[in-house]
Amino acid sequence: MPSQQEQSFLAKSKIKTADLEHRRKINFNISKYNAVIPQGKSQFSDVNLAKERAKNVKWRAIETLDQYLEEFESRITRQGAKVIWAENAQDALENILKICKDKNCTTIVKSKSMVTEEIHLNDFLEKNKIESVETDLGEYIQQLDGEPPYHIVTPAMHKSKEDVAKLFAQKLGTDPSATPEQLTLVAREKLRQRYIDAEIGITGANFIVADIGGIAVTENEGNARLSCAWPKTHIVIAGIEKMIPSINDLSLFWPLLSTFGTGQKVTVYNTLITGPRQAGETDGPEDMYVILLDNGRTNILASEKQRESLYCIRCGACLNACPVYKNIGGHAYETTYSGPIGSVITPNMRDLGDWKHLSYASTLCGNCTEVCPVKINIHELLLENRNEAVKTGESNFGERMAWKLWKRAMLNRRTMNTGNSTIKNWVVNSFVKEWKKNRGEIVFPKKSFNQMWTEMKGKN
Numbered sequence: 001m002p003s004q005q006e007q008s009f010l011a012k013s014k015i016k017t018a019d020l021e022h023r024r025k026i027n028f029n030i031s032k033y034n035a036v037i038p039q040g041k042s043q044f045s046d047v048n049l050a051k052e053r054a055k056n057v058k059w060r061a062i063e064t065l066d067q068y069l070e071e072f073e074s075r076i077t078r079q080g081a082k083v084i085w086a087e088n089a090q091d092a093l094e095n096i097l098k099i100c101k102d103k104n105c106t107t108i109v110k111s112k113s114m115v116t117e118e119i120h121l122n123d124f125l126e127k128n129k130i131e132s133v134e135t136d137l138g139e140y141i142q143q144l145d146g147e148p149p150y151h152i153v154t155p156a157m158h159k160s161k162e163d164v165a166k167l168f169a170q171k172l173g174t175d176p177s178a179t180p181e182q183l184t185l186v187a188r189e190k191l192r193q194r195y196i197d198a199e200i201g202i203t204g205a206n207f208i209v210a211d212i213g214g215i216a217v218t219e220n221e222g223n224a225r226l227s228c229a230w231p232k233t234h235i236v237i238a239g240i241e242k243m244i245p246s247i248n249d250l251s252l253f254w255p256l257l258s259t260f261g262t263g264q265k266v267t268v269y270n271t272l273i274t275g276p277r278q279a280g281e282t283d284g285p286e287d288m289y290v291i292l293l294d295n296g297r298t299n300i301l302a303s304e305k306q307r308e309s310l311y312c313i314r315c316g317a318c319l320n321a322c323p324v325y326k327n328i329g330g331h332a333y334e335t336t337y338s339g340p341i342g343s344v345i346t347p348n349m350r351d352l353g354d355w356k357h358l359s360y361a362s363t364l365c366g367n368c369t370e371v372c373p374v375k376i377n378i379h380e381l382l383l384e385n386r387n388e389a390v391k392t393g394e395s396n397f398g399e400r401m402a403w404k405l406w407k408r409a410m411l412n413r414r415t416m417n418t419g420n421s422t423i424k425n426w427v428v429n430s431f432v433k434e435w436k437k438n439r440g441e442i443v444f445p446k447k448s449f450n451q452m453w454t455e456m457k458g459k460n
């Protein structure tokens, strides 16, 4: 019996695949991304070597993650920040609420962070009567529309400028024919006051830097800087896998993330935060908290094969390259992390039985692996998830029997040569009706390889 998540995924995917207007918008936005990627890549004399080096750095960070986390904690604590270890989402949420109560907080400004999506922070804060305002323009649009982000880098990728103008007109009373520049100015004006009102600013972290005890935040709008520098309290929430060993590694990771995330050579604002405001400094928060979140990441760390998925720097390139993502879109997955990398990590961070279907939502074309800046073997990890699902009894009886028979037939020359292609087509396609629901017919060639081989040898 398919899980409820699988049924919902299939139903939503079916609708989206037939939605040509959705596809047009996605193809348009991804084509703009594809057009600028070569510019970003041109800054590397050998982009493949850069990717190789990045993979090695992340390998070192993840293999000795415990040591780097402790190094980070001890340094940033010495610089005045408080580190909180959160085992799961509930832990993180309770700690954030406690800080909010201590600070009498009623308004929070938040910069874009997928980890806060993962723990459903905004819903939680709303239930506790704390207003949380998204300050990244794409996230602000999504929040106005009551939708989760569609893409890990480009939250409103599925919306055209006309969609956004309509949304702003409905929610903020702007002119429906306003240009993107005018709409941006409206959002800017609204948000400026929120920075002033907010008692707390929340950001994520693109990287946790062990040797300086710092948090690296990358953004294009300056909203993360305002979120962490203006309110009196700054909370950072970061997955533990965001670790890099040294500040020197940023000279590689910042351009790589920019290039593969948005095609820029370097993102507009890159900020390093190493603690709250120090004596003699003119700005920055009085208090800084860093919440280091596990939430299933150590499950992945425990698996020697899957561990490499923790190298991900969330650039989103694999989503843009994936033919499945481009057809079904980001919301069909119903996960925080969608696309190929989401399909790899979600079953391992959450529940294999509920989410294994995502590992089958791939053509295994390998395009995701090809584009990944840290060279994660994404398509092989998808296969590994499938393997794990079979080993742990998560595949169904019919599927197991079908593959058993298939294997037996394929390994036996006489069976392979029995009957012509019409009979084989009929036999096999009658057995795999369920499998064929979302796939085409299996068509056998007129002659088997063995027959062709024999004929060819006869000619020579």
Ligand code: SF4
Binding pocket: 260, 311, 312, 313, 314, 315, 316, 317, 318, 319, 341, 368, 371, 372, 373, 374, 375, 376, 378
């Ligand atoms: S898996 Fe690779 S390509 Fe995909 S988001 Fe992560 S770093 Fe980018």
